[in-house]
Every structure is written in C-alpha cells, then in structure tokens.
Amino acid sequence: MRHIISAILIGLLACNTAIAAGKLEYTPYTAPKTLYDFYFDDPEYINSALYWLRSQINPLMEEPYNIQPEDMKIVVVIHGTEIATIATKNYSKYQTAVDRMRYYASLGVDFRVCALAAEEYGYSVNDFQDFIKVVPSAMAELSYWQQQGYALITPRILIRQHSIESIR
Numbered sequence: 001m002r003h004i005i006s007a008i009l010i011g012l013l014a015c016n017t018a019i020a021a022g023k024l025e026y027t028p029y030t031a032p033k034t035l036y037d038f039y040f041d042d043p044e045y046i047n048s049a050l051y052w053l054r055s056q057i058n059p060l061m062e063e064p065y066n067i068q069p070e071d072m073k074i075v076v077v078i079h080g081t082e083i084a085t086i087a088t089k090n091y092s093k094y095q096t097a098v099d100r101m102r103y104y105a106s107l108g109v110d111f112r113v114c115a116l117a118a119e120e121y122g123y124s125v126n127d128f129q130d131f132i133k134v135v136p137s138a139m140a141e142l143s144y145w146q147q148q149g150y151a152l153i154t155p156r157i158l159i160r161q162h163s164i165e166s167i168r
Contacts, residue, residue, distance in 0.1 A: 026064050026065075029059075029060060029065055029067070030067070031060075031067050031071040031072050031073070032056065032060070032072050032073065032074065032151070033073045033148070033149055033150045033151065034056065034072075034073070034074045034075070034150060034151050034153060035074075035075050035076075035077065035142065035145040035146060035150035035151065035152050035153070036049070036052065036053065036074070036075070036076040036077065036153050036154075036155065037077055037138075037142055037152060037153070037154040037155075038076055038077065038078045038079070038080060038082055038155065039078075039079050039080035039082075039138070039154075040080045040081055040082045040157060041080065041081055042081060042157075043081045043082045043083075043084045043085050043094065045082060045157040046082040046085050046094075046097050047096070047097050047100075048155070048157045049082070049155040049157060050097065050100050050101065050104070052153065052155045053074070053076070053104055053109065056074070057069065057072065057074070057104070057107065057109075060072065069107035069108050070107075070108050072107075072108060072109075073108075073150070074104075074108070074109045074110065075109075075110045075112060075145050075150065076109060076110065076111045076112065077112050077113075077114065077135075077138050077141050077142055077145075078111065078112065078113045078114070078117075078132075078138075079113070079114035079116075079117040079138035080117070083113060083114075083117055083118060083121055083123065084121065085097050085098060086098060086101070086111070086113065086128050086129050086132050087121075087123055087127050087128060088127060088128065088129060089127065091129075098129060101129070101131065102129070102131055105131035110133065111131055111132050111133065112132070112133045112134070112135045112141060113128060113132050113133070113134050113135070114134075114135065114136075114137060114138035114141070115134050115135060115136050115137070116136075116137055116138070117138060118134060
C-alpha cells in the first residue's frame with residue numbers, strides 16, 4: 001500500500017513539474033573579452049557566424065546590462081574560405097555580410113585576417129575592406145589573445161535539417 005501511495009505522490013509531483021513555467025534569470029554579465037575563431041569551409045557560413053556576434057552584443061547592450069559597445073573587447077580572427085567575403089573585389093557578392101561586419105566594426109569589434117591565409121588566396125593587404133587588419137598568423141593571433149585573457153568562441157555552423165515549426 002505504501003508503494004502505491006508513493007507512486008501516486010511521485011506522479012503528482014511530476015505532473016506539477018511538467019506544467020511549471022521556466023524562470024528568466026539575468027546572469028550578472030560584465031563587459032566581455034571575447035575572441036572569435038572564424039575558419040569555415042564555405043564563405044557563406046560567415047552569415048551564420050555573424051549571428052553569434054549579434055547574440056553576444058545585442059543582449060549586453062540592452063536592459064538590464066546596458067554595457068556600452070566600446071567597453072566590449074571582441075576580436076574576430078578570419079582564416080578560412082570566408083576570407084573571400086572581405087576582399088573588396090567581392091563586395092557585391094557578399095555585401096550583406098560585409099555591411100554587417102562594418103556595423104560591428106563601428107561598435108568596436110576588431111576584425112583580423114591571417115596574412116598566411118590571405119597569401120594562399122592570392123590577396124594582399126590592399127585587397128581587403130578598410131575595417132580589416134591583416135596579422136602575421138591566425139594561430140599566433142589566437143594564442144596571443146587567449147594569453148591576454150580573452151574567451152575563445154569557435155562558431156559551429158550547422159545546416160538546419162528541419163524547420164523550427166516542424167520540431168516545436
């Protein structure tokens with residue numbers, strides 16, 4: 001009998017938990033020091049990666065944080081096929097991505113390109129958008145910023161197989 005009553009009570013508790021609502025919590029974020037590693041096998045993936053930036057910057061600029069963009073220290077190191085998106089000759093093809101990067105650069109995001117990768121693609125310093133800094137090596141750059149205390153984020157770009165509506 002005790003086992004039956006215990007099972008009923010556990011079942012009732014589980015039902016209450018199932019109908020309980022989630023709780024919004026404001027983690028006490030402070031101005032970030034973040035390093036993004038962009039290395040993609042498709043130049044178009046930069047569009048998805050830029051949403052990672054947006055997902056960090058926008059909430060921090062809003063209530064309750066109100067962190068000013070100039071207080072956020074964000075560095076993006078570019079060294080994959082997405083390097084083509086920031087070549088000035090490709091602006092018309094990648095205009096949306098470039099305009100978004102230019103906007104983030106105006107907020108203080110520091111976009112850096114690996115000189116070794118640039119050379120591999122046949123680009124020189126003068127081939128890039130004006131907000132781009134060319135640095136000697138992506139690997140050395142990633143190491144340097146991590147040694148300065150920057151948190152490393154490497155966006156993982158996945159191709160959605162299902163619509164949000166179909167899995168909701």
